[in-house]
Amino acid sequence: xxxxxxxxxxxxxxxxxxxxxxxHLLIASMVNDNTRVLDVGCGDGALLRLLVDKHGVDGxxxxxxxxxxxxxxxxxxxxxxxxxxxDLADYPDDSFDxxxxxxxxxxxxxxxxxxxxxxxxxxxxxxxxxxxxxWKLRLQLLVKxxxxxxxxxxxxxxxxxxxxxxxxxxxxxLVDEVGAKxxxxxxxxxxxxxxxxxxxxxxxxxFGEQGLFLLKRGKQS
Amino acid sequence: xAGTGTLPTADAPLATAIPDDIPTQxxxxxxxxxxxxxxxxxxAPLTIAYQTYGTLNADKSNAVLICxxxxxxxxxxNIHPVTGKPGWWGTMVGPGRPIDTDRxxxxxxxxxxxCMGTTGPTSLNPATGKAYGLDLPVVTIRDMxxxxxxxxxxxxxxxxxxxxxxxxxxxxxxxWAALYPERVFAAMPIAAAARHSSQNIAFHEVGxxxxxxxxxxxxxxxxxxxxxxxxGLAVARMAAHITYLSDEALQRKFGRRYQDREAPTFxxxxxxxxxxxLRYQGSTFVERFDANSYLYVTRxxxxxxLAEDYGGVLANAFxxxxxxxCVTSFTSDWLFPTADSRAIVHALNASGASVSxxxxxxxxxxxxxxxxxxxxxATSRGFLEAAARARGIAxxxxxx
Numbered sequence: 001x002x003x004x005x006x007x008x009x010x011x012x013x014x015x016x017x018x019x020x021x022x023x024h025l026l027i028a029s030m031v032n033d034n035t036r037v038l039d040v041g042c043g044d045g046a047l048l049r050l051l052v053d054k055h056g057v058d059g060x061x062x063x064x065x066x067x068x069x070x071x072x073x074x075x076x077x078x079x080x081x082x083x084x085x086x087d088l089a090d091y092p093d094d095s096f097d098x099x100x101x102x103x104x105x106x107x108x109x110x111x112x113x114x115x116x117x118x119x120x121x122x123x124x125x126x127x128x129x130x131x132x133x134x135w136k137l138r139l140q141l142l143v144k145x146x147x148x149x150x151x152x153x154x155x156x157x158x159x160x161x162x163x164x165x166x167x168x169x170x171x172x173x174l175v176d177e178v179g180a181k182x183x184x185x186x187x188x189x190x191x192x193x194x195x196x197x198x199x200x201x202x203x204x205x206x207f208g209e210q211g212l213f214l215l216k217r218g219k220q221s
Numbered sequence: 222x223a224g225t226g227t228l229p230t231a232d233a234p235l236a237t238a239i240p241d242d243i244p245t246q247x248x249x250x251x252x253x254x255x256x257x258x259x260x261x262x263x264x265a266p267l268t269i270a271y272q273t274y275g276t277l278n279a280d281k282s283n284a285v286l287i288c289x290x291x292x293x294x295x296x297x298x299n300i301h302p303v304t305g306k307p308g309w310w311g312t313m314v315g316p317g318r319p320i321d322t323d324r325x326x327x328x329x330x331x332x333x334x335x336c337m338g339t340t341g342p343t344s345l346n347p348a349t350g351k352a353y354g355l356d357l358p359v360v361t362i363r364d365m366x367x368x369x370x371x372x373x374x375x376x377x378x379x380x381x382x383x384x385x386x387x388x389x390x391x392x393x394x395x396x397w398a399a400l401y402p403e404r405v406f407a408a409m410p411i412a413a414a415a416r417h418s419s420q421n422i423a424f425h426e427v428g429x430x431x432x433x434x435x436x437x438x439x440x441x442x443x444x445x446x447x448x449x450x451x452x453g454l455a456v457a458r459m460a461a462h463i464t465y466l467s468d469e470a471l472q473r474k475f476g477r478r479y480q481d482r483e484a485p486t487f488x489x490x491x492x493x494x495x496x497x498x499l500r501y502q503g504s505t506f507v508e509r510f511d512a513n514s515y516l517y518v519t520r521x522x523x524x525x526x527l528a529e530d531y532g533g534v535l536a537n538a539f540x541x542x543x544x545x546x547c548v549t550s551f552t553s554d555w556l557f558p559t560a561d562s563r564a565i566v567h568a569l570n571a572s573g574a575s576v577s578x579x580x581x582x583x584x585x586x587x588x589x590x591x592x593x594x595x596x597x598x599a600t601s602r603g604f605l606e607a608a609a610r611a612r613g614i615a616x617x618x619x620x621x
Contacts, residue, residue: 058575060575060576066579066580066581066582069577069578069579070579070596070599070600072577073547073577073579073600073603073604074599074600074602074603074604075603075607076603076604076606076607076608076610077577077607078545078575078576078577079577079578080548080566080570080576080577080578081578081579081580082566082578087567090567090570090571091570091571092571092573095570095573
């Protein structure tokens, strides 16, 4: 199945509880219980905590910021201070069932290499990212002629960790290039809820503020 | 025992309920229970001196072994009987501390080759009726750990809840996890390395040569003659002490300030505060430490290369390990730099072990693991609490 003909469907988003962002709950719904999960760029460990507590996963994390690592370890999570660009290479093949990269791929130096490592280290990869193809961003660029800034993307161009923006369509192209399969795809609104309707890629690319993909290794394995 | 009662720590006011005069306990292993040493000899009899704090629970699941560093000893959290100062890790170990003695049963033993009661070069050599001196076989980190395991057996404990230590203590933690994986539920190597670097061996050699160059060393037989190579040992300590600090910390603490004077004296007195400080460090150290022990324990660190015992691949040392690790390093530690900790973390990841790793921002150098560094405590506390939950250790219940 090529990336362009994959069946997409809205899913029932679990109700928002006291803990957990909507996109975290959505990611958690993609992960089977009692599996091994590596969360790359895990921040303070909120998603990992959810996966460990509610889904019984054996969860590990990598986080660049020392304060994030400290908070996560203090929560009792197995998190190491490290960098997606350099440290994924140290993990052996097939060490995890899922490798998650939530809102981080656009901040890596070599997104393609990172994605390839994710699919080598894990049997599945889950990637979410802000969609640079959203109509508000396009409009800002068109009308103002300046780099867009929104609620999600609030940094000015000269002071942002996000150095490799992409659109949902760009990402689908990258998935194709690394030979992975899309098992599930979602376009999310700014709150992390799925748009809730099935539509062609160009519609999602216009109206999704975030893209969320569940991938698995392609034909080569 | 010095029980002066006051606990003057500038770093962490120690409102401890631990009595000052916890007596050291001793276990004696007779001829038929020798320590099999890496040097290829059996050491017997063997005495191990140790302290304990807290209470072992009914299912013996709450024991924490603390491994001390090069110049440390078993007096982790009580007033030191020789110096009268608080224990070396009172900030980390005690009631309500991250290694909470209200919850865990904490054990720390003096290492083999040490000089605070465990068999070492000052102990009586049964073959000669005199102190061992240099007749004691060279000790390794693994020998230290094997001896600790004999103590843990003696205490009737199958599995330690946690083994923790900094610097050389961290080396022992790694050795424990590699040698007895099923006996270590959680491991906390702090400011440690899986092998001693060339630079560190070089520093140790300077210290040893300083000791051996002291005419009072007498080829290692000074005890027989009732003297001590104080000068050589003090110089060794001074040189080593510099490596425990950082350039920034020294600059901040002393700068180029003069000691009790307005101007240089154009002599070789301790004009500078930093000189005076180092001389003081050297002179107090010789009161509590034995020169030959310094030779033995530094040698043990030099010989440490965990990967070498596992075909040169560090990950093999932890293959199949179910131990949970928490590795910590400090940004300004140039003796056991973060790269050394990262090498441990990479190996643990490659072996599939559960590992957390934090590099803590501080300018206080290698010594940071002994000091009041709140991030270290927060990390250690969180890690231990999660591990205790997983191990099923009852939460702290304290009636006070």
